[in-house]
Amino acid sequence: MAAKLELHEDRLFPSSPAERAIARELYQSVQDLPIISPHGHTDPAWFALNEPFADPSSLLIVPDHYVLRMLYSQGVPLEALGVKRVDGASHETDMRKVWRLFAESYFLFAGTPSRMWLDWVFHEVFGLREILCAETADTYFDAIDAALRTDAFRPRALFERFGIETIATTEDPLDPLQHHAKLRDEGWGRKVITTFRPDNVLNPETPGFSGNLDRLGDITGCDTATYSGYLDALRNRRDFFRSHGATASDHGHPTAATFDLSEREAADLFACVRGGNASPEDAELFRGHMLMEMARMSQDDGLVMQIHPGACRNHNAPLWAAFGADKGGDIPMRTDYVSALQPLLNKFGNNPDFTLIVFTLDETSYARELAPLSGHYPAMRLGPAWWFHDSPEGMRRFREQTTETAGFYNTVGFNDDTRAFLSIPARHDVARRMDCGFLARLVAEHRIRPDEAFRIAEDLTCNLVRKAYRLG
Amino acid sequence: MAAKLELHEDRLFPSSPAERAIARELYQSVQDLPIISPHGHTDPAWFALNEPFADPSSLLIVPDHYVLRMLYSQGVPLEALGVKRVDGASHETDMRKVWRLFAESYFLFAGTPSRMWLDWVFHEVFGLREILCAETADTYFDAIDAALRTDAFRPRALFERFGIETIATTEDPLDPLQHHAKLRDEGWGRKVITTFRPDNVLNPETPGFSGNLDRLGDITGCDTATYSGYLDALRNRRDFFRSHGATASDHGHPTAATFDLSEREAADLFACVRGGNASPEDAELFRGHMLMEMARMSQDDGLVMQIHPGACRNHNAPLWAAFGADKGGDIPMRTDYVSALQPLLNKFGNNPDFTLIVFTLDETSYARELAPLSGHYPAMRLGPAWWFHDSPEGMRRFREQTTETAGFYNTVGFNDDTRAFLSIPARHDVARRMDCGFLARLVAEHRIRPDEAFRIAEDLTCNLVRKAYRLG
């Protein structure tokens, strides 16, 4: 018989009795606060159209790059997990078979955040009470599949059940935002907002860059053959995004490099990249220059600027060729911030009305670079532990390595950064538990007072998020 | 009513009952040992002239770059904190207003070492018993201001009350050391000593470098137009500093680079930098060469050599232009030691009579580079957690990441490295508590015996400091 699936009420709290008791009290004060999700990748169509989700595997396995990478690392072919090949060659389409394969490999996730998120989904969303393993695979599949066909499991119902106050999706400038328009018209405009993510029109190394700029011109009526027209088009789309709820932009460049070019240099560089003749150095220079321009536009229009650098995308070229992007083949890189951000911070970082939120995949930058920078520049805030580090140990390291220099008030609360909609409450729950555990240690070691800890726990959960992202 | 200000007797000790009990006993054995402060930035004039300190804000806020950076990061202008502008434009001169601004923002420091240091100063030095907040701002200001006007709060009285055995200040070679001369003449010569910090005559990128060398020539009677005269002048000033108590030199170059140039190459390079024609590469080469020369002179005259590399000074250029240096705008950088120190260590590192103490702002070098290097070369010792890492978590990481390779006996005890004189006991107290907590864990995990822990606690507090810095 399969073991019982339990979510212990003290999970993730430190085992020291003194710390655990405090952590529990702190957590009780924030566990039911609304979920604010200012950065993520859910599909706005879910909320706009409110159609039922598909089968268990299509919902929980196929799109989850954390799940795919672990199974693939242990020799499970992506085809067998139902992932479509670029070349159209066959892949598993029997979603029950996919689920069984996942179930029998589920032990591999021991000690990973995916395991905690998924167990929460199984237990709390679907009411399952045995662990997932080969033996229970079909029970799970049937139970989840049946639930997904009911109205209670449609996106909007889950949204309300989860206690989400606001969720931000991420779209590129060429997106018509029709789902956000529908949501706005139906009174969901403050619940589901968009984020302006212009990588595909800022990064000359994006496949189809030139065509993207043509389309950007078509959409905006600006002449994107010229540098000034290009800037106008970007301003135009930022306004359009703002009218669809956006309070932030987001930038996922390979590095955090920023460059302060003259107007003339910028125009010349634009001409070069527009013509498709950008060398890798040109491309880097252009991206870095455009971060400066984005900061300048943020000063004007008030969009909060987020930078998420440091991922080596599609490290596994054969896998990328076979299955496309976002299948678990991205790898973090060592990332510099001190020199990279200096031009931008020197130009805009002293303005307390501008907000720049910086993330990292290189934890060595927490104590050495990012806490010192965000603990000094009025414009800069430090984003939470991200992606590979969005995990209990990752969050613990984040607080341990940033708090002493940046404090709590130069951080911005939690981002779930996910398209795995059903796991969003689990992810916020992990963050709340880890923050409360960290605060509990500070209280137990008499480094902060209990009343401060309660205040900070609430600030980390809601107030700092709303303030940093200009929500509500 | 404001909450009570308490300093818990178990603060900073691990919450695990077994570890806490051991930590408490270890701490009791070292808490009253004298303070030895072999590296810092207090003003020798304080001790020489023994004049009263000024008002609370001028003493505790305006000169504290940790305090300035946190408040500035949250949008408080430096002018409002009473910091003078370079251009002479107005700044707040009502020190009570400055104090109120600080008081209402004091919650920002939760979880930072500044908070622990300041609370200690408020509680132990000034006897305050309510927390600092907007409500208590005036009470605080009045109480501190009144105390500072009494003889019991003059520098020498506090020095004695704090139980300081020796404090080292830091001066550059052009300093006449008149305060140290007075102290020496009045019997305070072993209590307050100087440190030879020649950056402004070794680093060609120092503003005014050429003029500094002219003055160095004037002071010493050596011909600093020639390389040999320049070296003579440096030897001359080292002797002068030694006669004013110096047992150590200190070097704050951007990197730890050292270079082994021939006599001829060095002379040619000197001619180039002396003429003001140094490229950035020349400057780096010259600094690296001069570290070699400083090591050579240390072999001869016995000054302990300290290297503090890795700070990107004045990262915030506009702030630097407006307010000058040391206002919180310095940022750590990734720093290499393995290649950088190899020339120096190969030449002088095998000499057990020479001592080189190396510090870092890049914690990634602890386990990877600095513990292995100091755990091998007889001349090298590892300085304590520094600046941004002079904090409970920073000290914990230091011991966790260095002890297994370097042991305790290749470290040199604590440096407070501060000009915040009133907080010096608090800083040493934090270090003693964290060291005792670390040792307690090793005992509780049966990795060292209790008798060893007591011996090591005392060695870290006093014996290793005196030995490494050749004091007493």
Add this chain to the structure above:
Amino acid sequence: MAAKLELHEDRLFPSSPAERAIARELYQSVQDLPIISPHGHTDPAWFALNEPFADPSSLLIVPDHYVLRMLYSQGVPLEALGVKRVDGASHETDMRKVWRLFAESYFLFAGTPSRMWLDWVFHEVFGLREILCAETADTYFDAIDAALRTDAFRPRALFERFGIETIATTEDPLDPLQHHAKLRDEGWGRKVITTFRPDNVLNPETPGFSGNLDRLGDITGCDTATYSGYLDALRNRRDFFRSHGATASDHGHPTAATFDLSEREAADLFACVRGGNASPEDAELFRGHMLMEMARMSQDDGLVMQIHPGACRNHNAPLWAAFGADKGGDIPMRTDYVSALQPLLNKFGNNPDFTLIVFTLDETSYARELAPLSGHYPAMRLGPAWWFHDSPEGMRRFREQTTETAGFYNTVGFNDDTRAFLSIPARHDVARRMDCGFLARLVAEHRIRPDEAFRIAEDLTCNLVRKAYRLG
């Protein structure tokens, strides 16, 4: 009187009562499992010839670079420790004197793994019950010396007593493997196996590289003047090693760089390095290319491939000149894996039948690079904490920083990597205790179930080792 030497039964377990109780139970389930040592540097002659070990100092001090480096760092000359000089100048030959010097400095090792390993050897192997110090030096020397003269302390007796199932030694391709042949003939062929370590014929910067290739040609009958003959010779020796038990190769290059050259480029490069004309860039390129060839051969012959990069060998040039290699003068370097391994992983990393085990001396790569890479590529596994990081804190950081992304099942259990034969059980014991302590924390924090922890503890101790190294 000297203090009592004790090995506490709970040593290294967390002090939190809840965690300690679980750790103890987990440990009891694995403490008596056989030792599998798939990577190390013991001398096969010991097991083949089974002659008694020499005196205590020659066995425990002179060959131990951890011991030498600590004593040397505190000013003890290597000559006084009985280490031979290259120039034949005198060194201490009275091994009792060497032992006394060691004994009086033994306190330096407090907090280091050497101390834990050695105390285990003293207590468990030799039955000593007082601590080692100046006072007990002679008692120790006499007791150990007497024991070593008995049959119970010959290598094979200790091998059996230690419960070793398999141990791998490391030899270079020019080694005749006569000891392994003898062992095989005497039925010890599965107990003591070799490992193919071809650095001295792959790395053009090896002293004597050209002569090594000549000898490789002589041994194999292949024409190592040509590139194809060179590859044939390597294949030939890999087969020879496999026939002497090898299941793995090992590569200790300065970096992890791999390069994908064309056949033609490779042949031209070989001609260049074969002729002794390799620049440093050529040498790096050739090493990186040969890692690709080794991977290709591993695909064919099934040898598991290990990469141990990132050591700056012989950092202390004067010491190296005086005493030769492996005297404690190697220092870790910052090491990149993301770009370095991309060519190899793109070519061979998607093959689940090929196994690449990667190690690091740069702990910053754990969470940022190595866990993400090994948590994705089916061929890649992550080797355990190595060398400077083969220690309680090092192991704790390894699990904390890798588990959330790579899980447990992309790791390969423990390597002792040592020539200090008597300490092998102690080293495995430390690893088992630390793994159980880590698992205990996950259980106590309700992140994994107890039944999982027991399974994982056993897998880490034996099953993952056997599987990864293709043993048994």
